[in-house]
Amino acid sequence: MLKFQMAGATNGYLLEHLILESMGARRGGGIFAWANSGGVRSLLEDDAFDEFLLAGNFRLLIGTDSITDPPAVERLLEISTRRPRLEVRAFMSPSSSLFHPKLAWFEHDSHLSLIVGSGNLTMGGLRSNWEAFALLKLRGEDRTEALQGIESFLTHVTDHILPISDPRVLVRVKQNSGNERSLRTPVPAPPPKSPAAASVDEILIAEIPRAGNRWAQANFDLHNYENFFGAKVGSQRRISLRQVDSTGTIGELESRPSVEVASQNYRFELAAARGLPYPSNGSPIGVFLRLATGEFLYSLLLPGEPGYQEIETLLAGNWHGRTDRRRRVRFNEDQVRAAWPTSPLWDAALPAL
The missing domain is CATH 3.30.870.10 (Endonuclease Chain A)
Known part of the structure; x- marks a missing residue:
């Protein structure tokens, strides 16, 4: 082959x-x-x-x-x-x-x-x-x-x-x-709209459901599972993620297999959620940056943390689905930057992983 x-x-x-x-x-x-x-x-x-x-x-x-x-x-x-x-x-x-x-x-x-x-x-x-x-x-x-x-x-x-x-x-x-x-030949390109635009392809903002006591196994809908993360139903794929914490520190590489379960949930494990109790005052929100390399940076926001309210407001204003469903919306970099300009994700996205 x-x-x-x-x-x-x-x-x-x-x-x-x-x-x-x-x-x-x-x-x-x-x-x-x-x-x-x-x-x-x-x-x-x-x-x-x-x-x-x-x-x-x-x-x-x-x-x-x-x-x-x-x-x-x-x-x-x-x-x-x-x-x-x-x-x-x-x-x-x-x-x-x-x-x-x-x-x-x-x-x-x-x-x-x-x-x-x-x-x-x-x-x-x-x-x-x-x-x-x-x-x-x-x-x-x-x-x-x-x-x-x-x-x-x-x-x-x-x-x-x-x-x-x-x-x-x-x-x-x-x-x-x-x-x-250093081996690559520079290719002239139009100036990006913002510093990270050349690195960031698209951004997914997603509420992370409780999923029993294993919410670190984050569930996603089929459309984003395949079309954002690049997984494929019936064929195990792997994605590469790194967490960016509130200080801007980039975590260790997480190479994750895609997981499908009979309940039609589609999952990737997030190291940032391991060992944390599921919050009682709101849903955790993941902000996932898909880079031009095909890799992902993400921040996991819990209620009360810096950036949570800004991102929750952005998500609420752009969700047009059913009220009983977890909200998951894709954005471009400018939309998310305008809502959360102080996010440590922007500096993290500049160097290629």
């Missing part, structure tokens, strides 16, 4: 397929030319991939020629310390030739999943760049030959591989400068 990852698309991206193929695998591995901390977190700290690491072995080889930076190395070292079944090594090129492969494989009882393409272990490569990759499910002799080829390559370059914990790796990546964004 050949897949094209479209810049800004909300589904069909490399990260999603890597996670899906890890499910049920006994072991696997990956070879990537570049890594950054966002890409490392997105894959290795995803709940489903972490579950795989608890039972299955994964060998990861990362290049150090360019882009790979100290935060990525430090994150890889921290994760591999917590997950001993994850073996991370670094390729130290002995010449001016770039180390440039990008592939991953997962061994299942019935087949070998092999993903080969252009995407690196970076947020751009996994989600937001224009990329292409092929997903192959190999059996029999094809499976055997592919695994032998991988082992042959790793054996051939063994003299140029160091454990990620080797101090020489950190010294080497400190020499790298720039990031994926």
Whole structure:
């Protein structure tokens, strides 16, 4: 199966397929030319991939020629310390030739999943760049030959591989400068209407229902589930979110699977709601910014908190549905900025995730 990852698309991206193929695998591995901390977190700290690491072995080889930076190395070292079944090594090129492969494989009882393409272990490569990759499910002799080829390559370059914990790796990546964004050619564009407009595609403001005692599993209507978040009924998708709190602090990446239940509710878990009692004096409101990268920033507002009244008023003035339904309305950035100009979301939206 050949897949094209479209810049800004909300589904069909490399990260999603890597996670899906890890499910049920006994072991696997990956070879990537570049890594950054966002890409490392997105894959290795995803709940489903972490579950795989608890039972299955994964060998990861990362290049150090360019882009790979100290935060990525430090994150890889921290994760591999917590997950001993994850073996991370670094390729130290002995010449001016770039180390440039990008592939991953997962061994299942019935087949070998092999993903080969252009995407690196970076947020751009996994989600937001224009990329292409092929997903192959190999059996029999094809499976055997592919695994032998991988082992042959790793054996051939063994003299140029160091454990990620080797101090020489950190010294080497400190020499790298720039990031994926620095490789892009600037494209002239009309001036945006506001500072964040170039980053924000659309905004969803949604009341979060109680849903029993598990309101952190936030319910959404079908239309927004598919057309705002990019999920699809009958096919599990994953979305990437980060919470922005009242101080403007951007939280850890939340890679969430879509969840459908028999009651025709459609859910994503929100870390910001974990452990909080459902308020008795009004409904929590989520403000979700969909960025041009296809990722999401969100703030969760509770009654009485800064911004709650402004956003509740905006929501009430634009809701035209039934009074017994949870209110969910989509806006452009200018509409929400006018209602809540002091929101910490605006500064958070300026840098790409």
